[in-house]
Amino acid sequence: MKRIWTALLAAILLIPMTFQTQAQAAVNISVLIDGVKLYTPQAPVMIQGRVMLPMRSIFEALDATVKWNQKTQTVTAVKDGTTVILKINSKTATINNQTVALDVPAKNLKGNTMVPVRFVSESLGQKIGWNSKTKTVTVTTTNDSGGGNNTYIVPVSYVTLKDIGNAGDGRDLQVSFSKSSTESLISHYRVMIVKQSKTFSQADATRISSANYTTVYPAGSDRSQVLTSSSRDIDGDLIRDNQAYKAYVLAVGKSGGTYALSSASPSLTLTNTNSVNGATNVKASDISDNGDGRDLQVSFTRAQNESNVTNYRVFTVKTKDAANFNVAAAKSVSSQNYTTVNKTSSTNTTLSTTLSSSARDTSGELIRSGVSYTVFVLSVSSNESALASNLSSGSASITLSTGNATVPYITQVSDIADFGDGRDLRVSFNKVSNESSINSYRVFVVKDSNYSSFNLSKANSISSYNYTHVNKTGNNINNLTLASGARDVDGATIRSGVYYRVFVMAVDNNNYNNNILSAPSNSIILSSSYNVGAVTSLSVTDVNNYNDGRDLQVSFYRPSDQSNISHYQVFVVKSSNSYFDLYRANSLNSYYYTQISKNSSSNSYMTQVLNSSSRDIDGDLIRSGVSYRVYVLSVGYSSNNNALSDYASITLGNNNQNVNPVSTPSLTVIGNNGNGSDLRVSFSPAYGESYIEHYRIFVVKSSKNLTLSQAYANRYYTIANKTGSTITRDLASTTLDSDGEPIQRGSSYRVYVLSLGNSYSNYTNALSSASAAVTIQGVTEVGAVADVTVKLMLETTIMQAI
Structure with a gap:
């Protein structure tokens, strides 16, 4: 059977086991691909109770192209239009430019990249088997021929949710569904729990990490x-009560x-x-016509x-x-955005x-x-730790009328053109x-950043x-288009890429103290179709420590047309800083962002690791434990044409x-x-050198191996101090x-390096894989001559002189 690329990914499975073993200990496990036993130079190992298998051996066995980047410690495997990228010690991987989470990071062990990829294999429909008695992993691949028209599958029907408990987590949630009418063609089902407010498509579903669905x-x-207490929704949040x-x-x-x-399924709130x-x-x-909170009366059964x-709070x-x-x-x-209603002694x-007129939503x-x-x-609890507060169901929806309006009311703001000025903005009220x-x-x-104080x-x-x-x-004002020179209230010209809100003030005939200001419009950002495009598929990864x-x-995909782009700027924004847009990005100097040069490479995918002095937009050094949003600005040769990407979120780990x-x-x-x-040793520094005291170099006869515990106990080594390079x-x-023996000619040696x-690392250590073997060659010496004699040919000399 021809093994296709999906089988290639399925083969390197991270499988949870029930027996105990120490981290990074070799285990006696067999791996069968379509019934054929896979032999690898490195036996499977257990890390955090999971089986890790060597990547290169399996990939090459299935005719994939594998490339190793020594500098970035990244392995890239390509076959049949699918690309998988894993970075040593990274908790995420990339499959066709989509970032997915790993339960356990890829590891370099004795020169082999050991990888966990259960989520990859299942996402591609491969069925993985585990026989606990024989300790055998079985991988069944598919056939490239396709098998005719039997690949079409029908979705399940009648998906329902039921609240069956009172634990306040996934244990309360029971999911039921009718099987697919084409179940013979189905490997497995994935049950996905989605917040009611979210839209969700099949494309979204295929990208969800295995940690966030139930198989x-x-x-x-x-x-x-029935789900478990650790079950999560598709966003990675634990399932909880009072969430639809x-x-x-x-x-x-x-x-x-x-x-x-x-x-x-129908919506359910636990x-x-x-x-x-x-x-x-x-x-x-x-109940009234003031155009504000005074029009709204709320009643409820206590x-x-x-x-x-x-007491009670009305939202x-x-x-x-x-x-x-x-x-x-x-x-x-915030207390400014709800109304408190006290209990009364009334029956x-x-x-x-x-x-009130100042009431806010x-x-x-x-x-x-x-x-x-x-x-x-x-209903606000007097003792939250004992009894939680309780939220009512929502009222019927209500829209306050605009009958005898005493305040101007904005009905629409819209982006109607592409001049990059006020002519793009149309207002109706x-x-x-x-x-x-x-x-x-x-x-x-x-x-938009200032509207709440206006x-x-x-x-x-x-x-x-x-x-x-x-x-x-005498009539409502419809389709008012602003002028090209129109300015915002700060005096800045209106332009593309900035979030705005609009207010309308009715000006009194005689006394300006009686002017009346409308409520703000919805937020609007004026778009631009200039040739500077925003980057796409922006992702951020925690790669070091x-x-x-x-x-x-x-990492991101560059716009397809870079002809009008000068370079890129990376902005790191604290998540608590909720407002960031193109206007603010354009106003910051180079102290607050990292610049990435546009290059002439044909590769549309760009990756950049920031440096130690990189700062967020507040001027603070980037650090672990802080939640960030990262944006990329495409900078045009004309500053009016810059384009800002969507953001990607990350919190750098610190443990x-x-x-x-x-x-x-x-x-x-x-x-x-x-x-x-006679020997020279070279190596690149380990990632996370801040946790390393120094390196130790061991010269080992090629006929022998060296383990981590042996290296730590061995006293025959050469110290190499950190240099950062x-x-x-x-x-x-x-x-x-x-x-403990002298190094000599004619012997073959390898070297290992102990980190x-x-x-700061609790004195943990790590041993490199062995170098290639070398032999100091012997040299044959030329022997000295012996019994040297000199005979003076006097007669001949005299005759020649005559």
């Missing part, structure tokens, strides 16, 4: 699966690369009854038992965000409140007409109902250069104190003295081999 194998009948979920089931075909995604009683019958009513309830949530609003979200809302079971925006809202009520006291209107454009007082003080004047017409920028690797081995050292003969001075060491004439850990 269910066909059984010839409909299936029902939906479930999908992905059917994975036995033929590599065939999938079928089910429809979503509840934990270990909480105070909740409010019920939440209702919202439109908790059946209020003995553990301190006004935009209906578009209501599906994602839960107890955790409610607790994180009335219904409480009611009318909000949960996003911090003033409540206003024309926006659809859903209201929730939180409803006038106030009674314009008899109104002279005109003013349109203010405010950067108020009537500031609007009244804005110069006429920095707003657009609009005369009243220096506790600085050298830990952060940034990976592993001591890493150096790459395979090289050993060369440089002399013929018949001792250690490649180390080259010529040995001394007195150097002894690992047996000796310091106190």
Whole structure:
């Protein structure tokens, strides 16, 4: 059977085992590919209770092209249009430019790259078997011929969710579904739990890490699966109560690369009854026409038992965000953005409140007409550790009317052109109902980062250069396009790539103190179709352990057309700094970003590791334990044409104190003295040198091997101190081999290098693989002549002189 690329990936499986073994200990496991035993130079090993198998042997056995980059410690395997990239000690891998998580990082062990890839094999539909009695891994591959038209598979149907417990985690969740009508073609099913607010496609499903779904194998009948306490949703978050979920089931075909995604299940929110009683019958009513919170009245049935309830909080949530609003979200809302309702001594079971003119929704925006809202009520516990607070169900959606409007109401802001100035921005708004006291209107454009602090007082003080004047017409103002010279309230010209919000102020006839300011519009960013494109598929990886920028690797695809691009800039932004856009990126100097040169390489994929002095946009050095968002700016030859990418998130680890081995050292003969001075050793520094005290070089007879424990106990070595770069060491004439014997001609030797850990690594060590063997050749000496005699030919000399 011809083994295809999907089998190639499936073969190097990370398989959880039930027996105990020490980390990096060889184990007696057989690997069968299509029934043929695989022989490898390095036996399988156990790391963190998982089996690791050598990558190169399997890849080459299946005719894949394998390349090793010594400098980056990266192995790349390519076959049939699929590319897999793994980096030693990295917790992620890349499959066709998609980043996926590894349960255990790839390791370099005795010169072999040992890899865990269960998630890869399952994502490609390969079925892996494990026989615990014989300790045998079996890999069944598919056939390239395709087998006719039998590769089409049908998705499962009738996916449902059920709350069966009260643990507040995945144990409460039961997923049921009807089997696929083509189950004979299916390798396994993947149960995926998705937050209700998210959209989800089959393409998304095929990229989900194995840690974030549950595998269910066909059984010839409909299936029902109860999840576990460690089950996670597709975002990697633990499943919890008070969060709305939906479930999908992905059917994975036995033929590599065939999938079928089910429809979503009905939504379900897990509840934990270990909480105070909740409010019920939440209702919202439109009772006035002020165009703000005074129009909104909320009533609800108070908790059946209020003995553990301190008070109630009323949350006004935009209906578009209501599906994602839960107890955790409610607790994180600022006190400025909800209304508190106290308990009363009244026996009335219904409480009611009318909000104020300054009332805001949960996003911090003033409540206003024309926006659809859903209201929730939180019963606040008096002892959260004993009984949790309880969030009600949402009210019916309500949109406050704009009948007798006393405030201008913005109905639309849109991007209509591509001039890169105010002509791109069109604004529509409803006038106030009674314009008899109104002279005109003013349109203010405010950067999104500043809109929450923009108020009537500031609007009244804005110069006429920095707003657009609009005369009243007796009608609503529709499709007002700003001028090319229009400016925002800061005096900056309006331009592409900046997030804005728009306000409208009704200007009073006589007394400016009676001016009226609208609520802000929705956020808008003006796009640009200039030839500078943003990078795509941006990913960030934690690749080292220096506790600085050298830990952060940034990778992305360059725009297809770079002719108008000068270079790229990488911006590292703390996740707590929620606002970053093109305007801010353009305003920062080189101290706050890392520049990447545009190169002429034909490779569209770029990778850059930052340096130790790299800083975030606040000027702080990049460090472990901080959550970051990373952006890449494509910088055009004209600064007006720059393009900013979407962001990728990362938190650099600070607990990976592993001591890493150096790459395979090289050993060369440089002399013929018949001792250690004939040998030169070279090697690149190990990753994470900050955890290494120094290196030890061991010369070992080629007929012998050296283990880590033997190296640590051996006293015949040469010390090499760290230099931060490649180390080259010529040995001394007195150097002894690992047996304590002098180095001599005619003997074959190899060298190993021990990375000796310091106190920061808890004194752990790592041993390199052996160098290639060399032999100091002997030289045959020419013997000295003996019995030398001299005879004076006197007569001949005299005769010649005559």
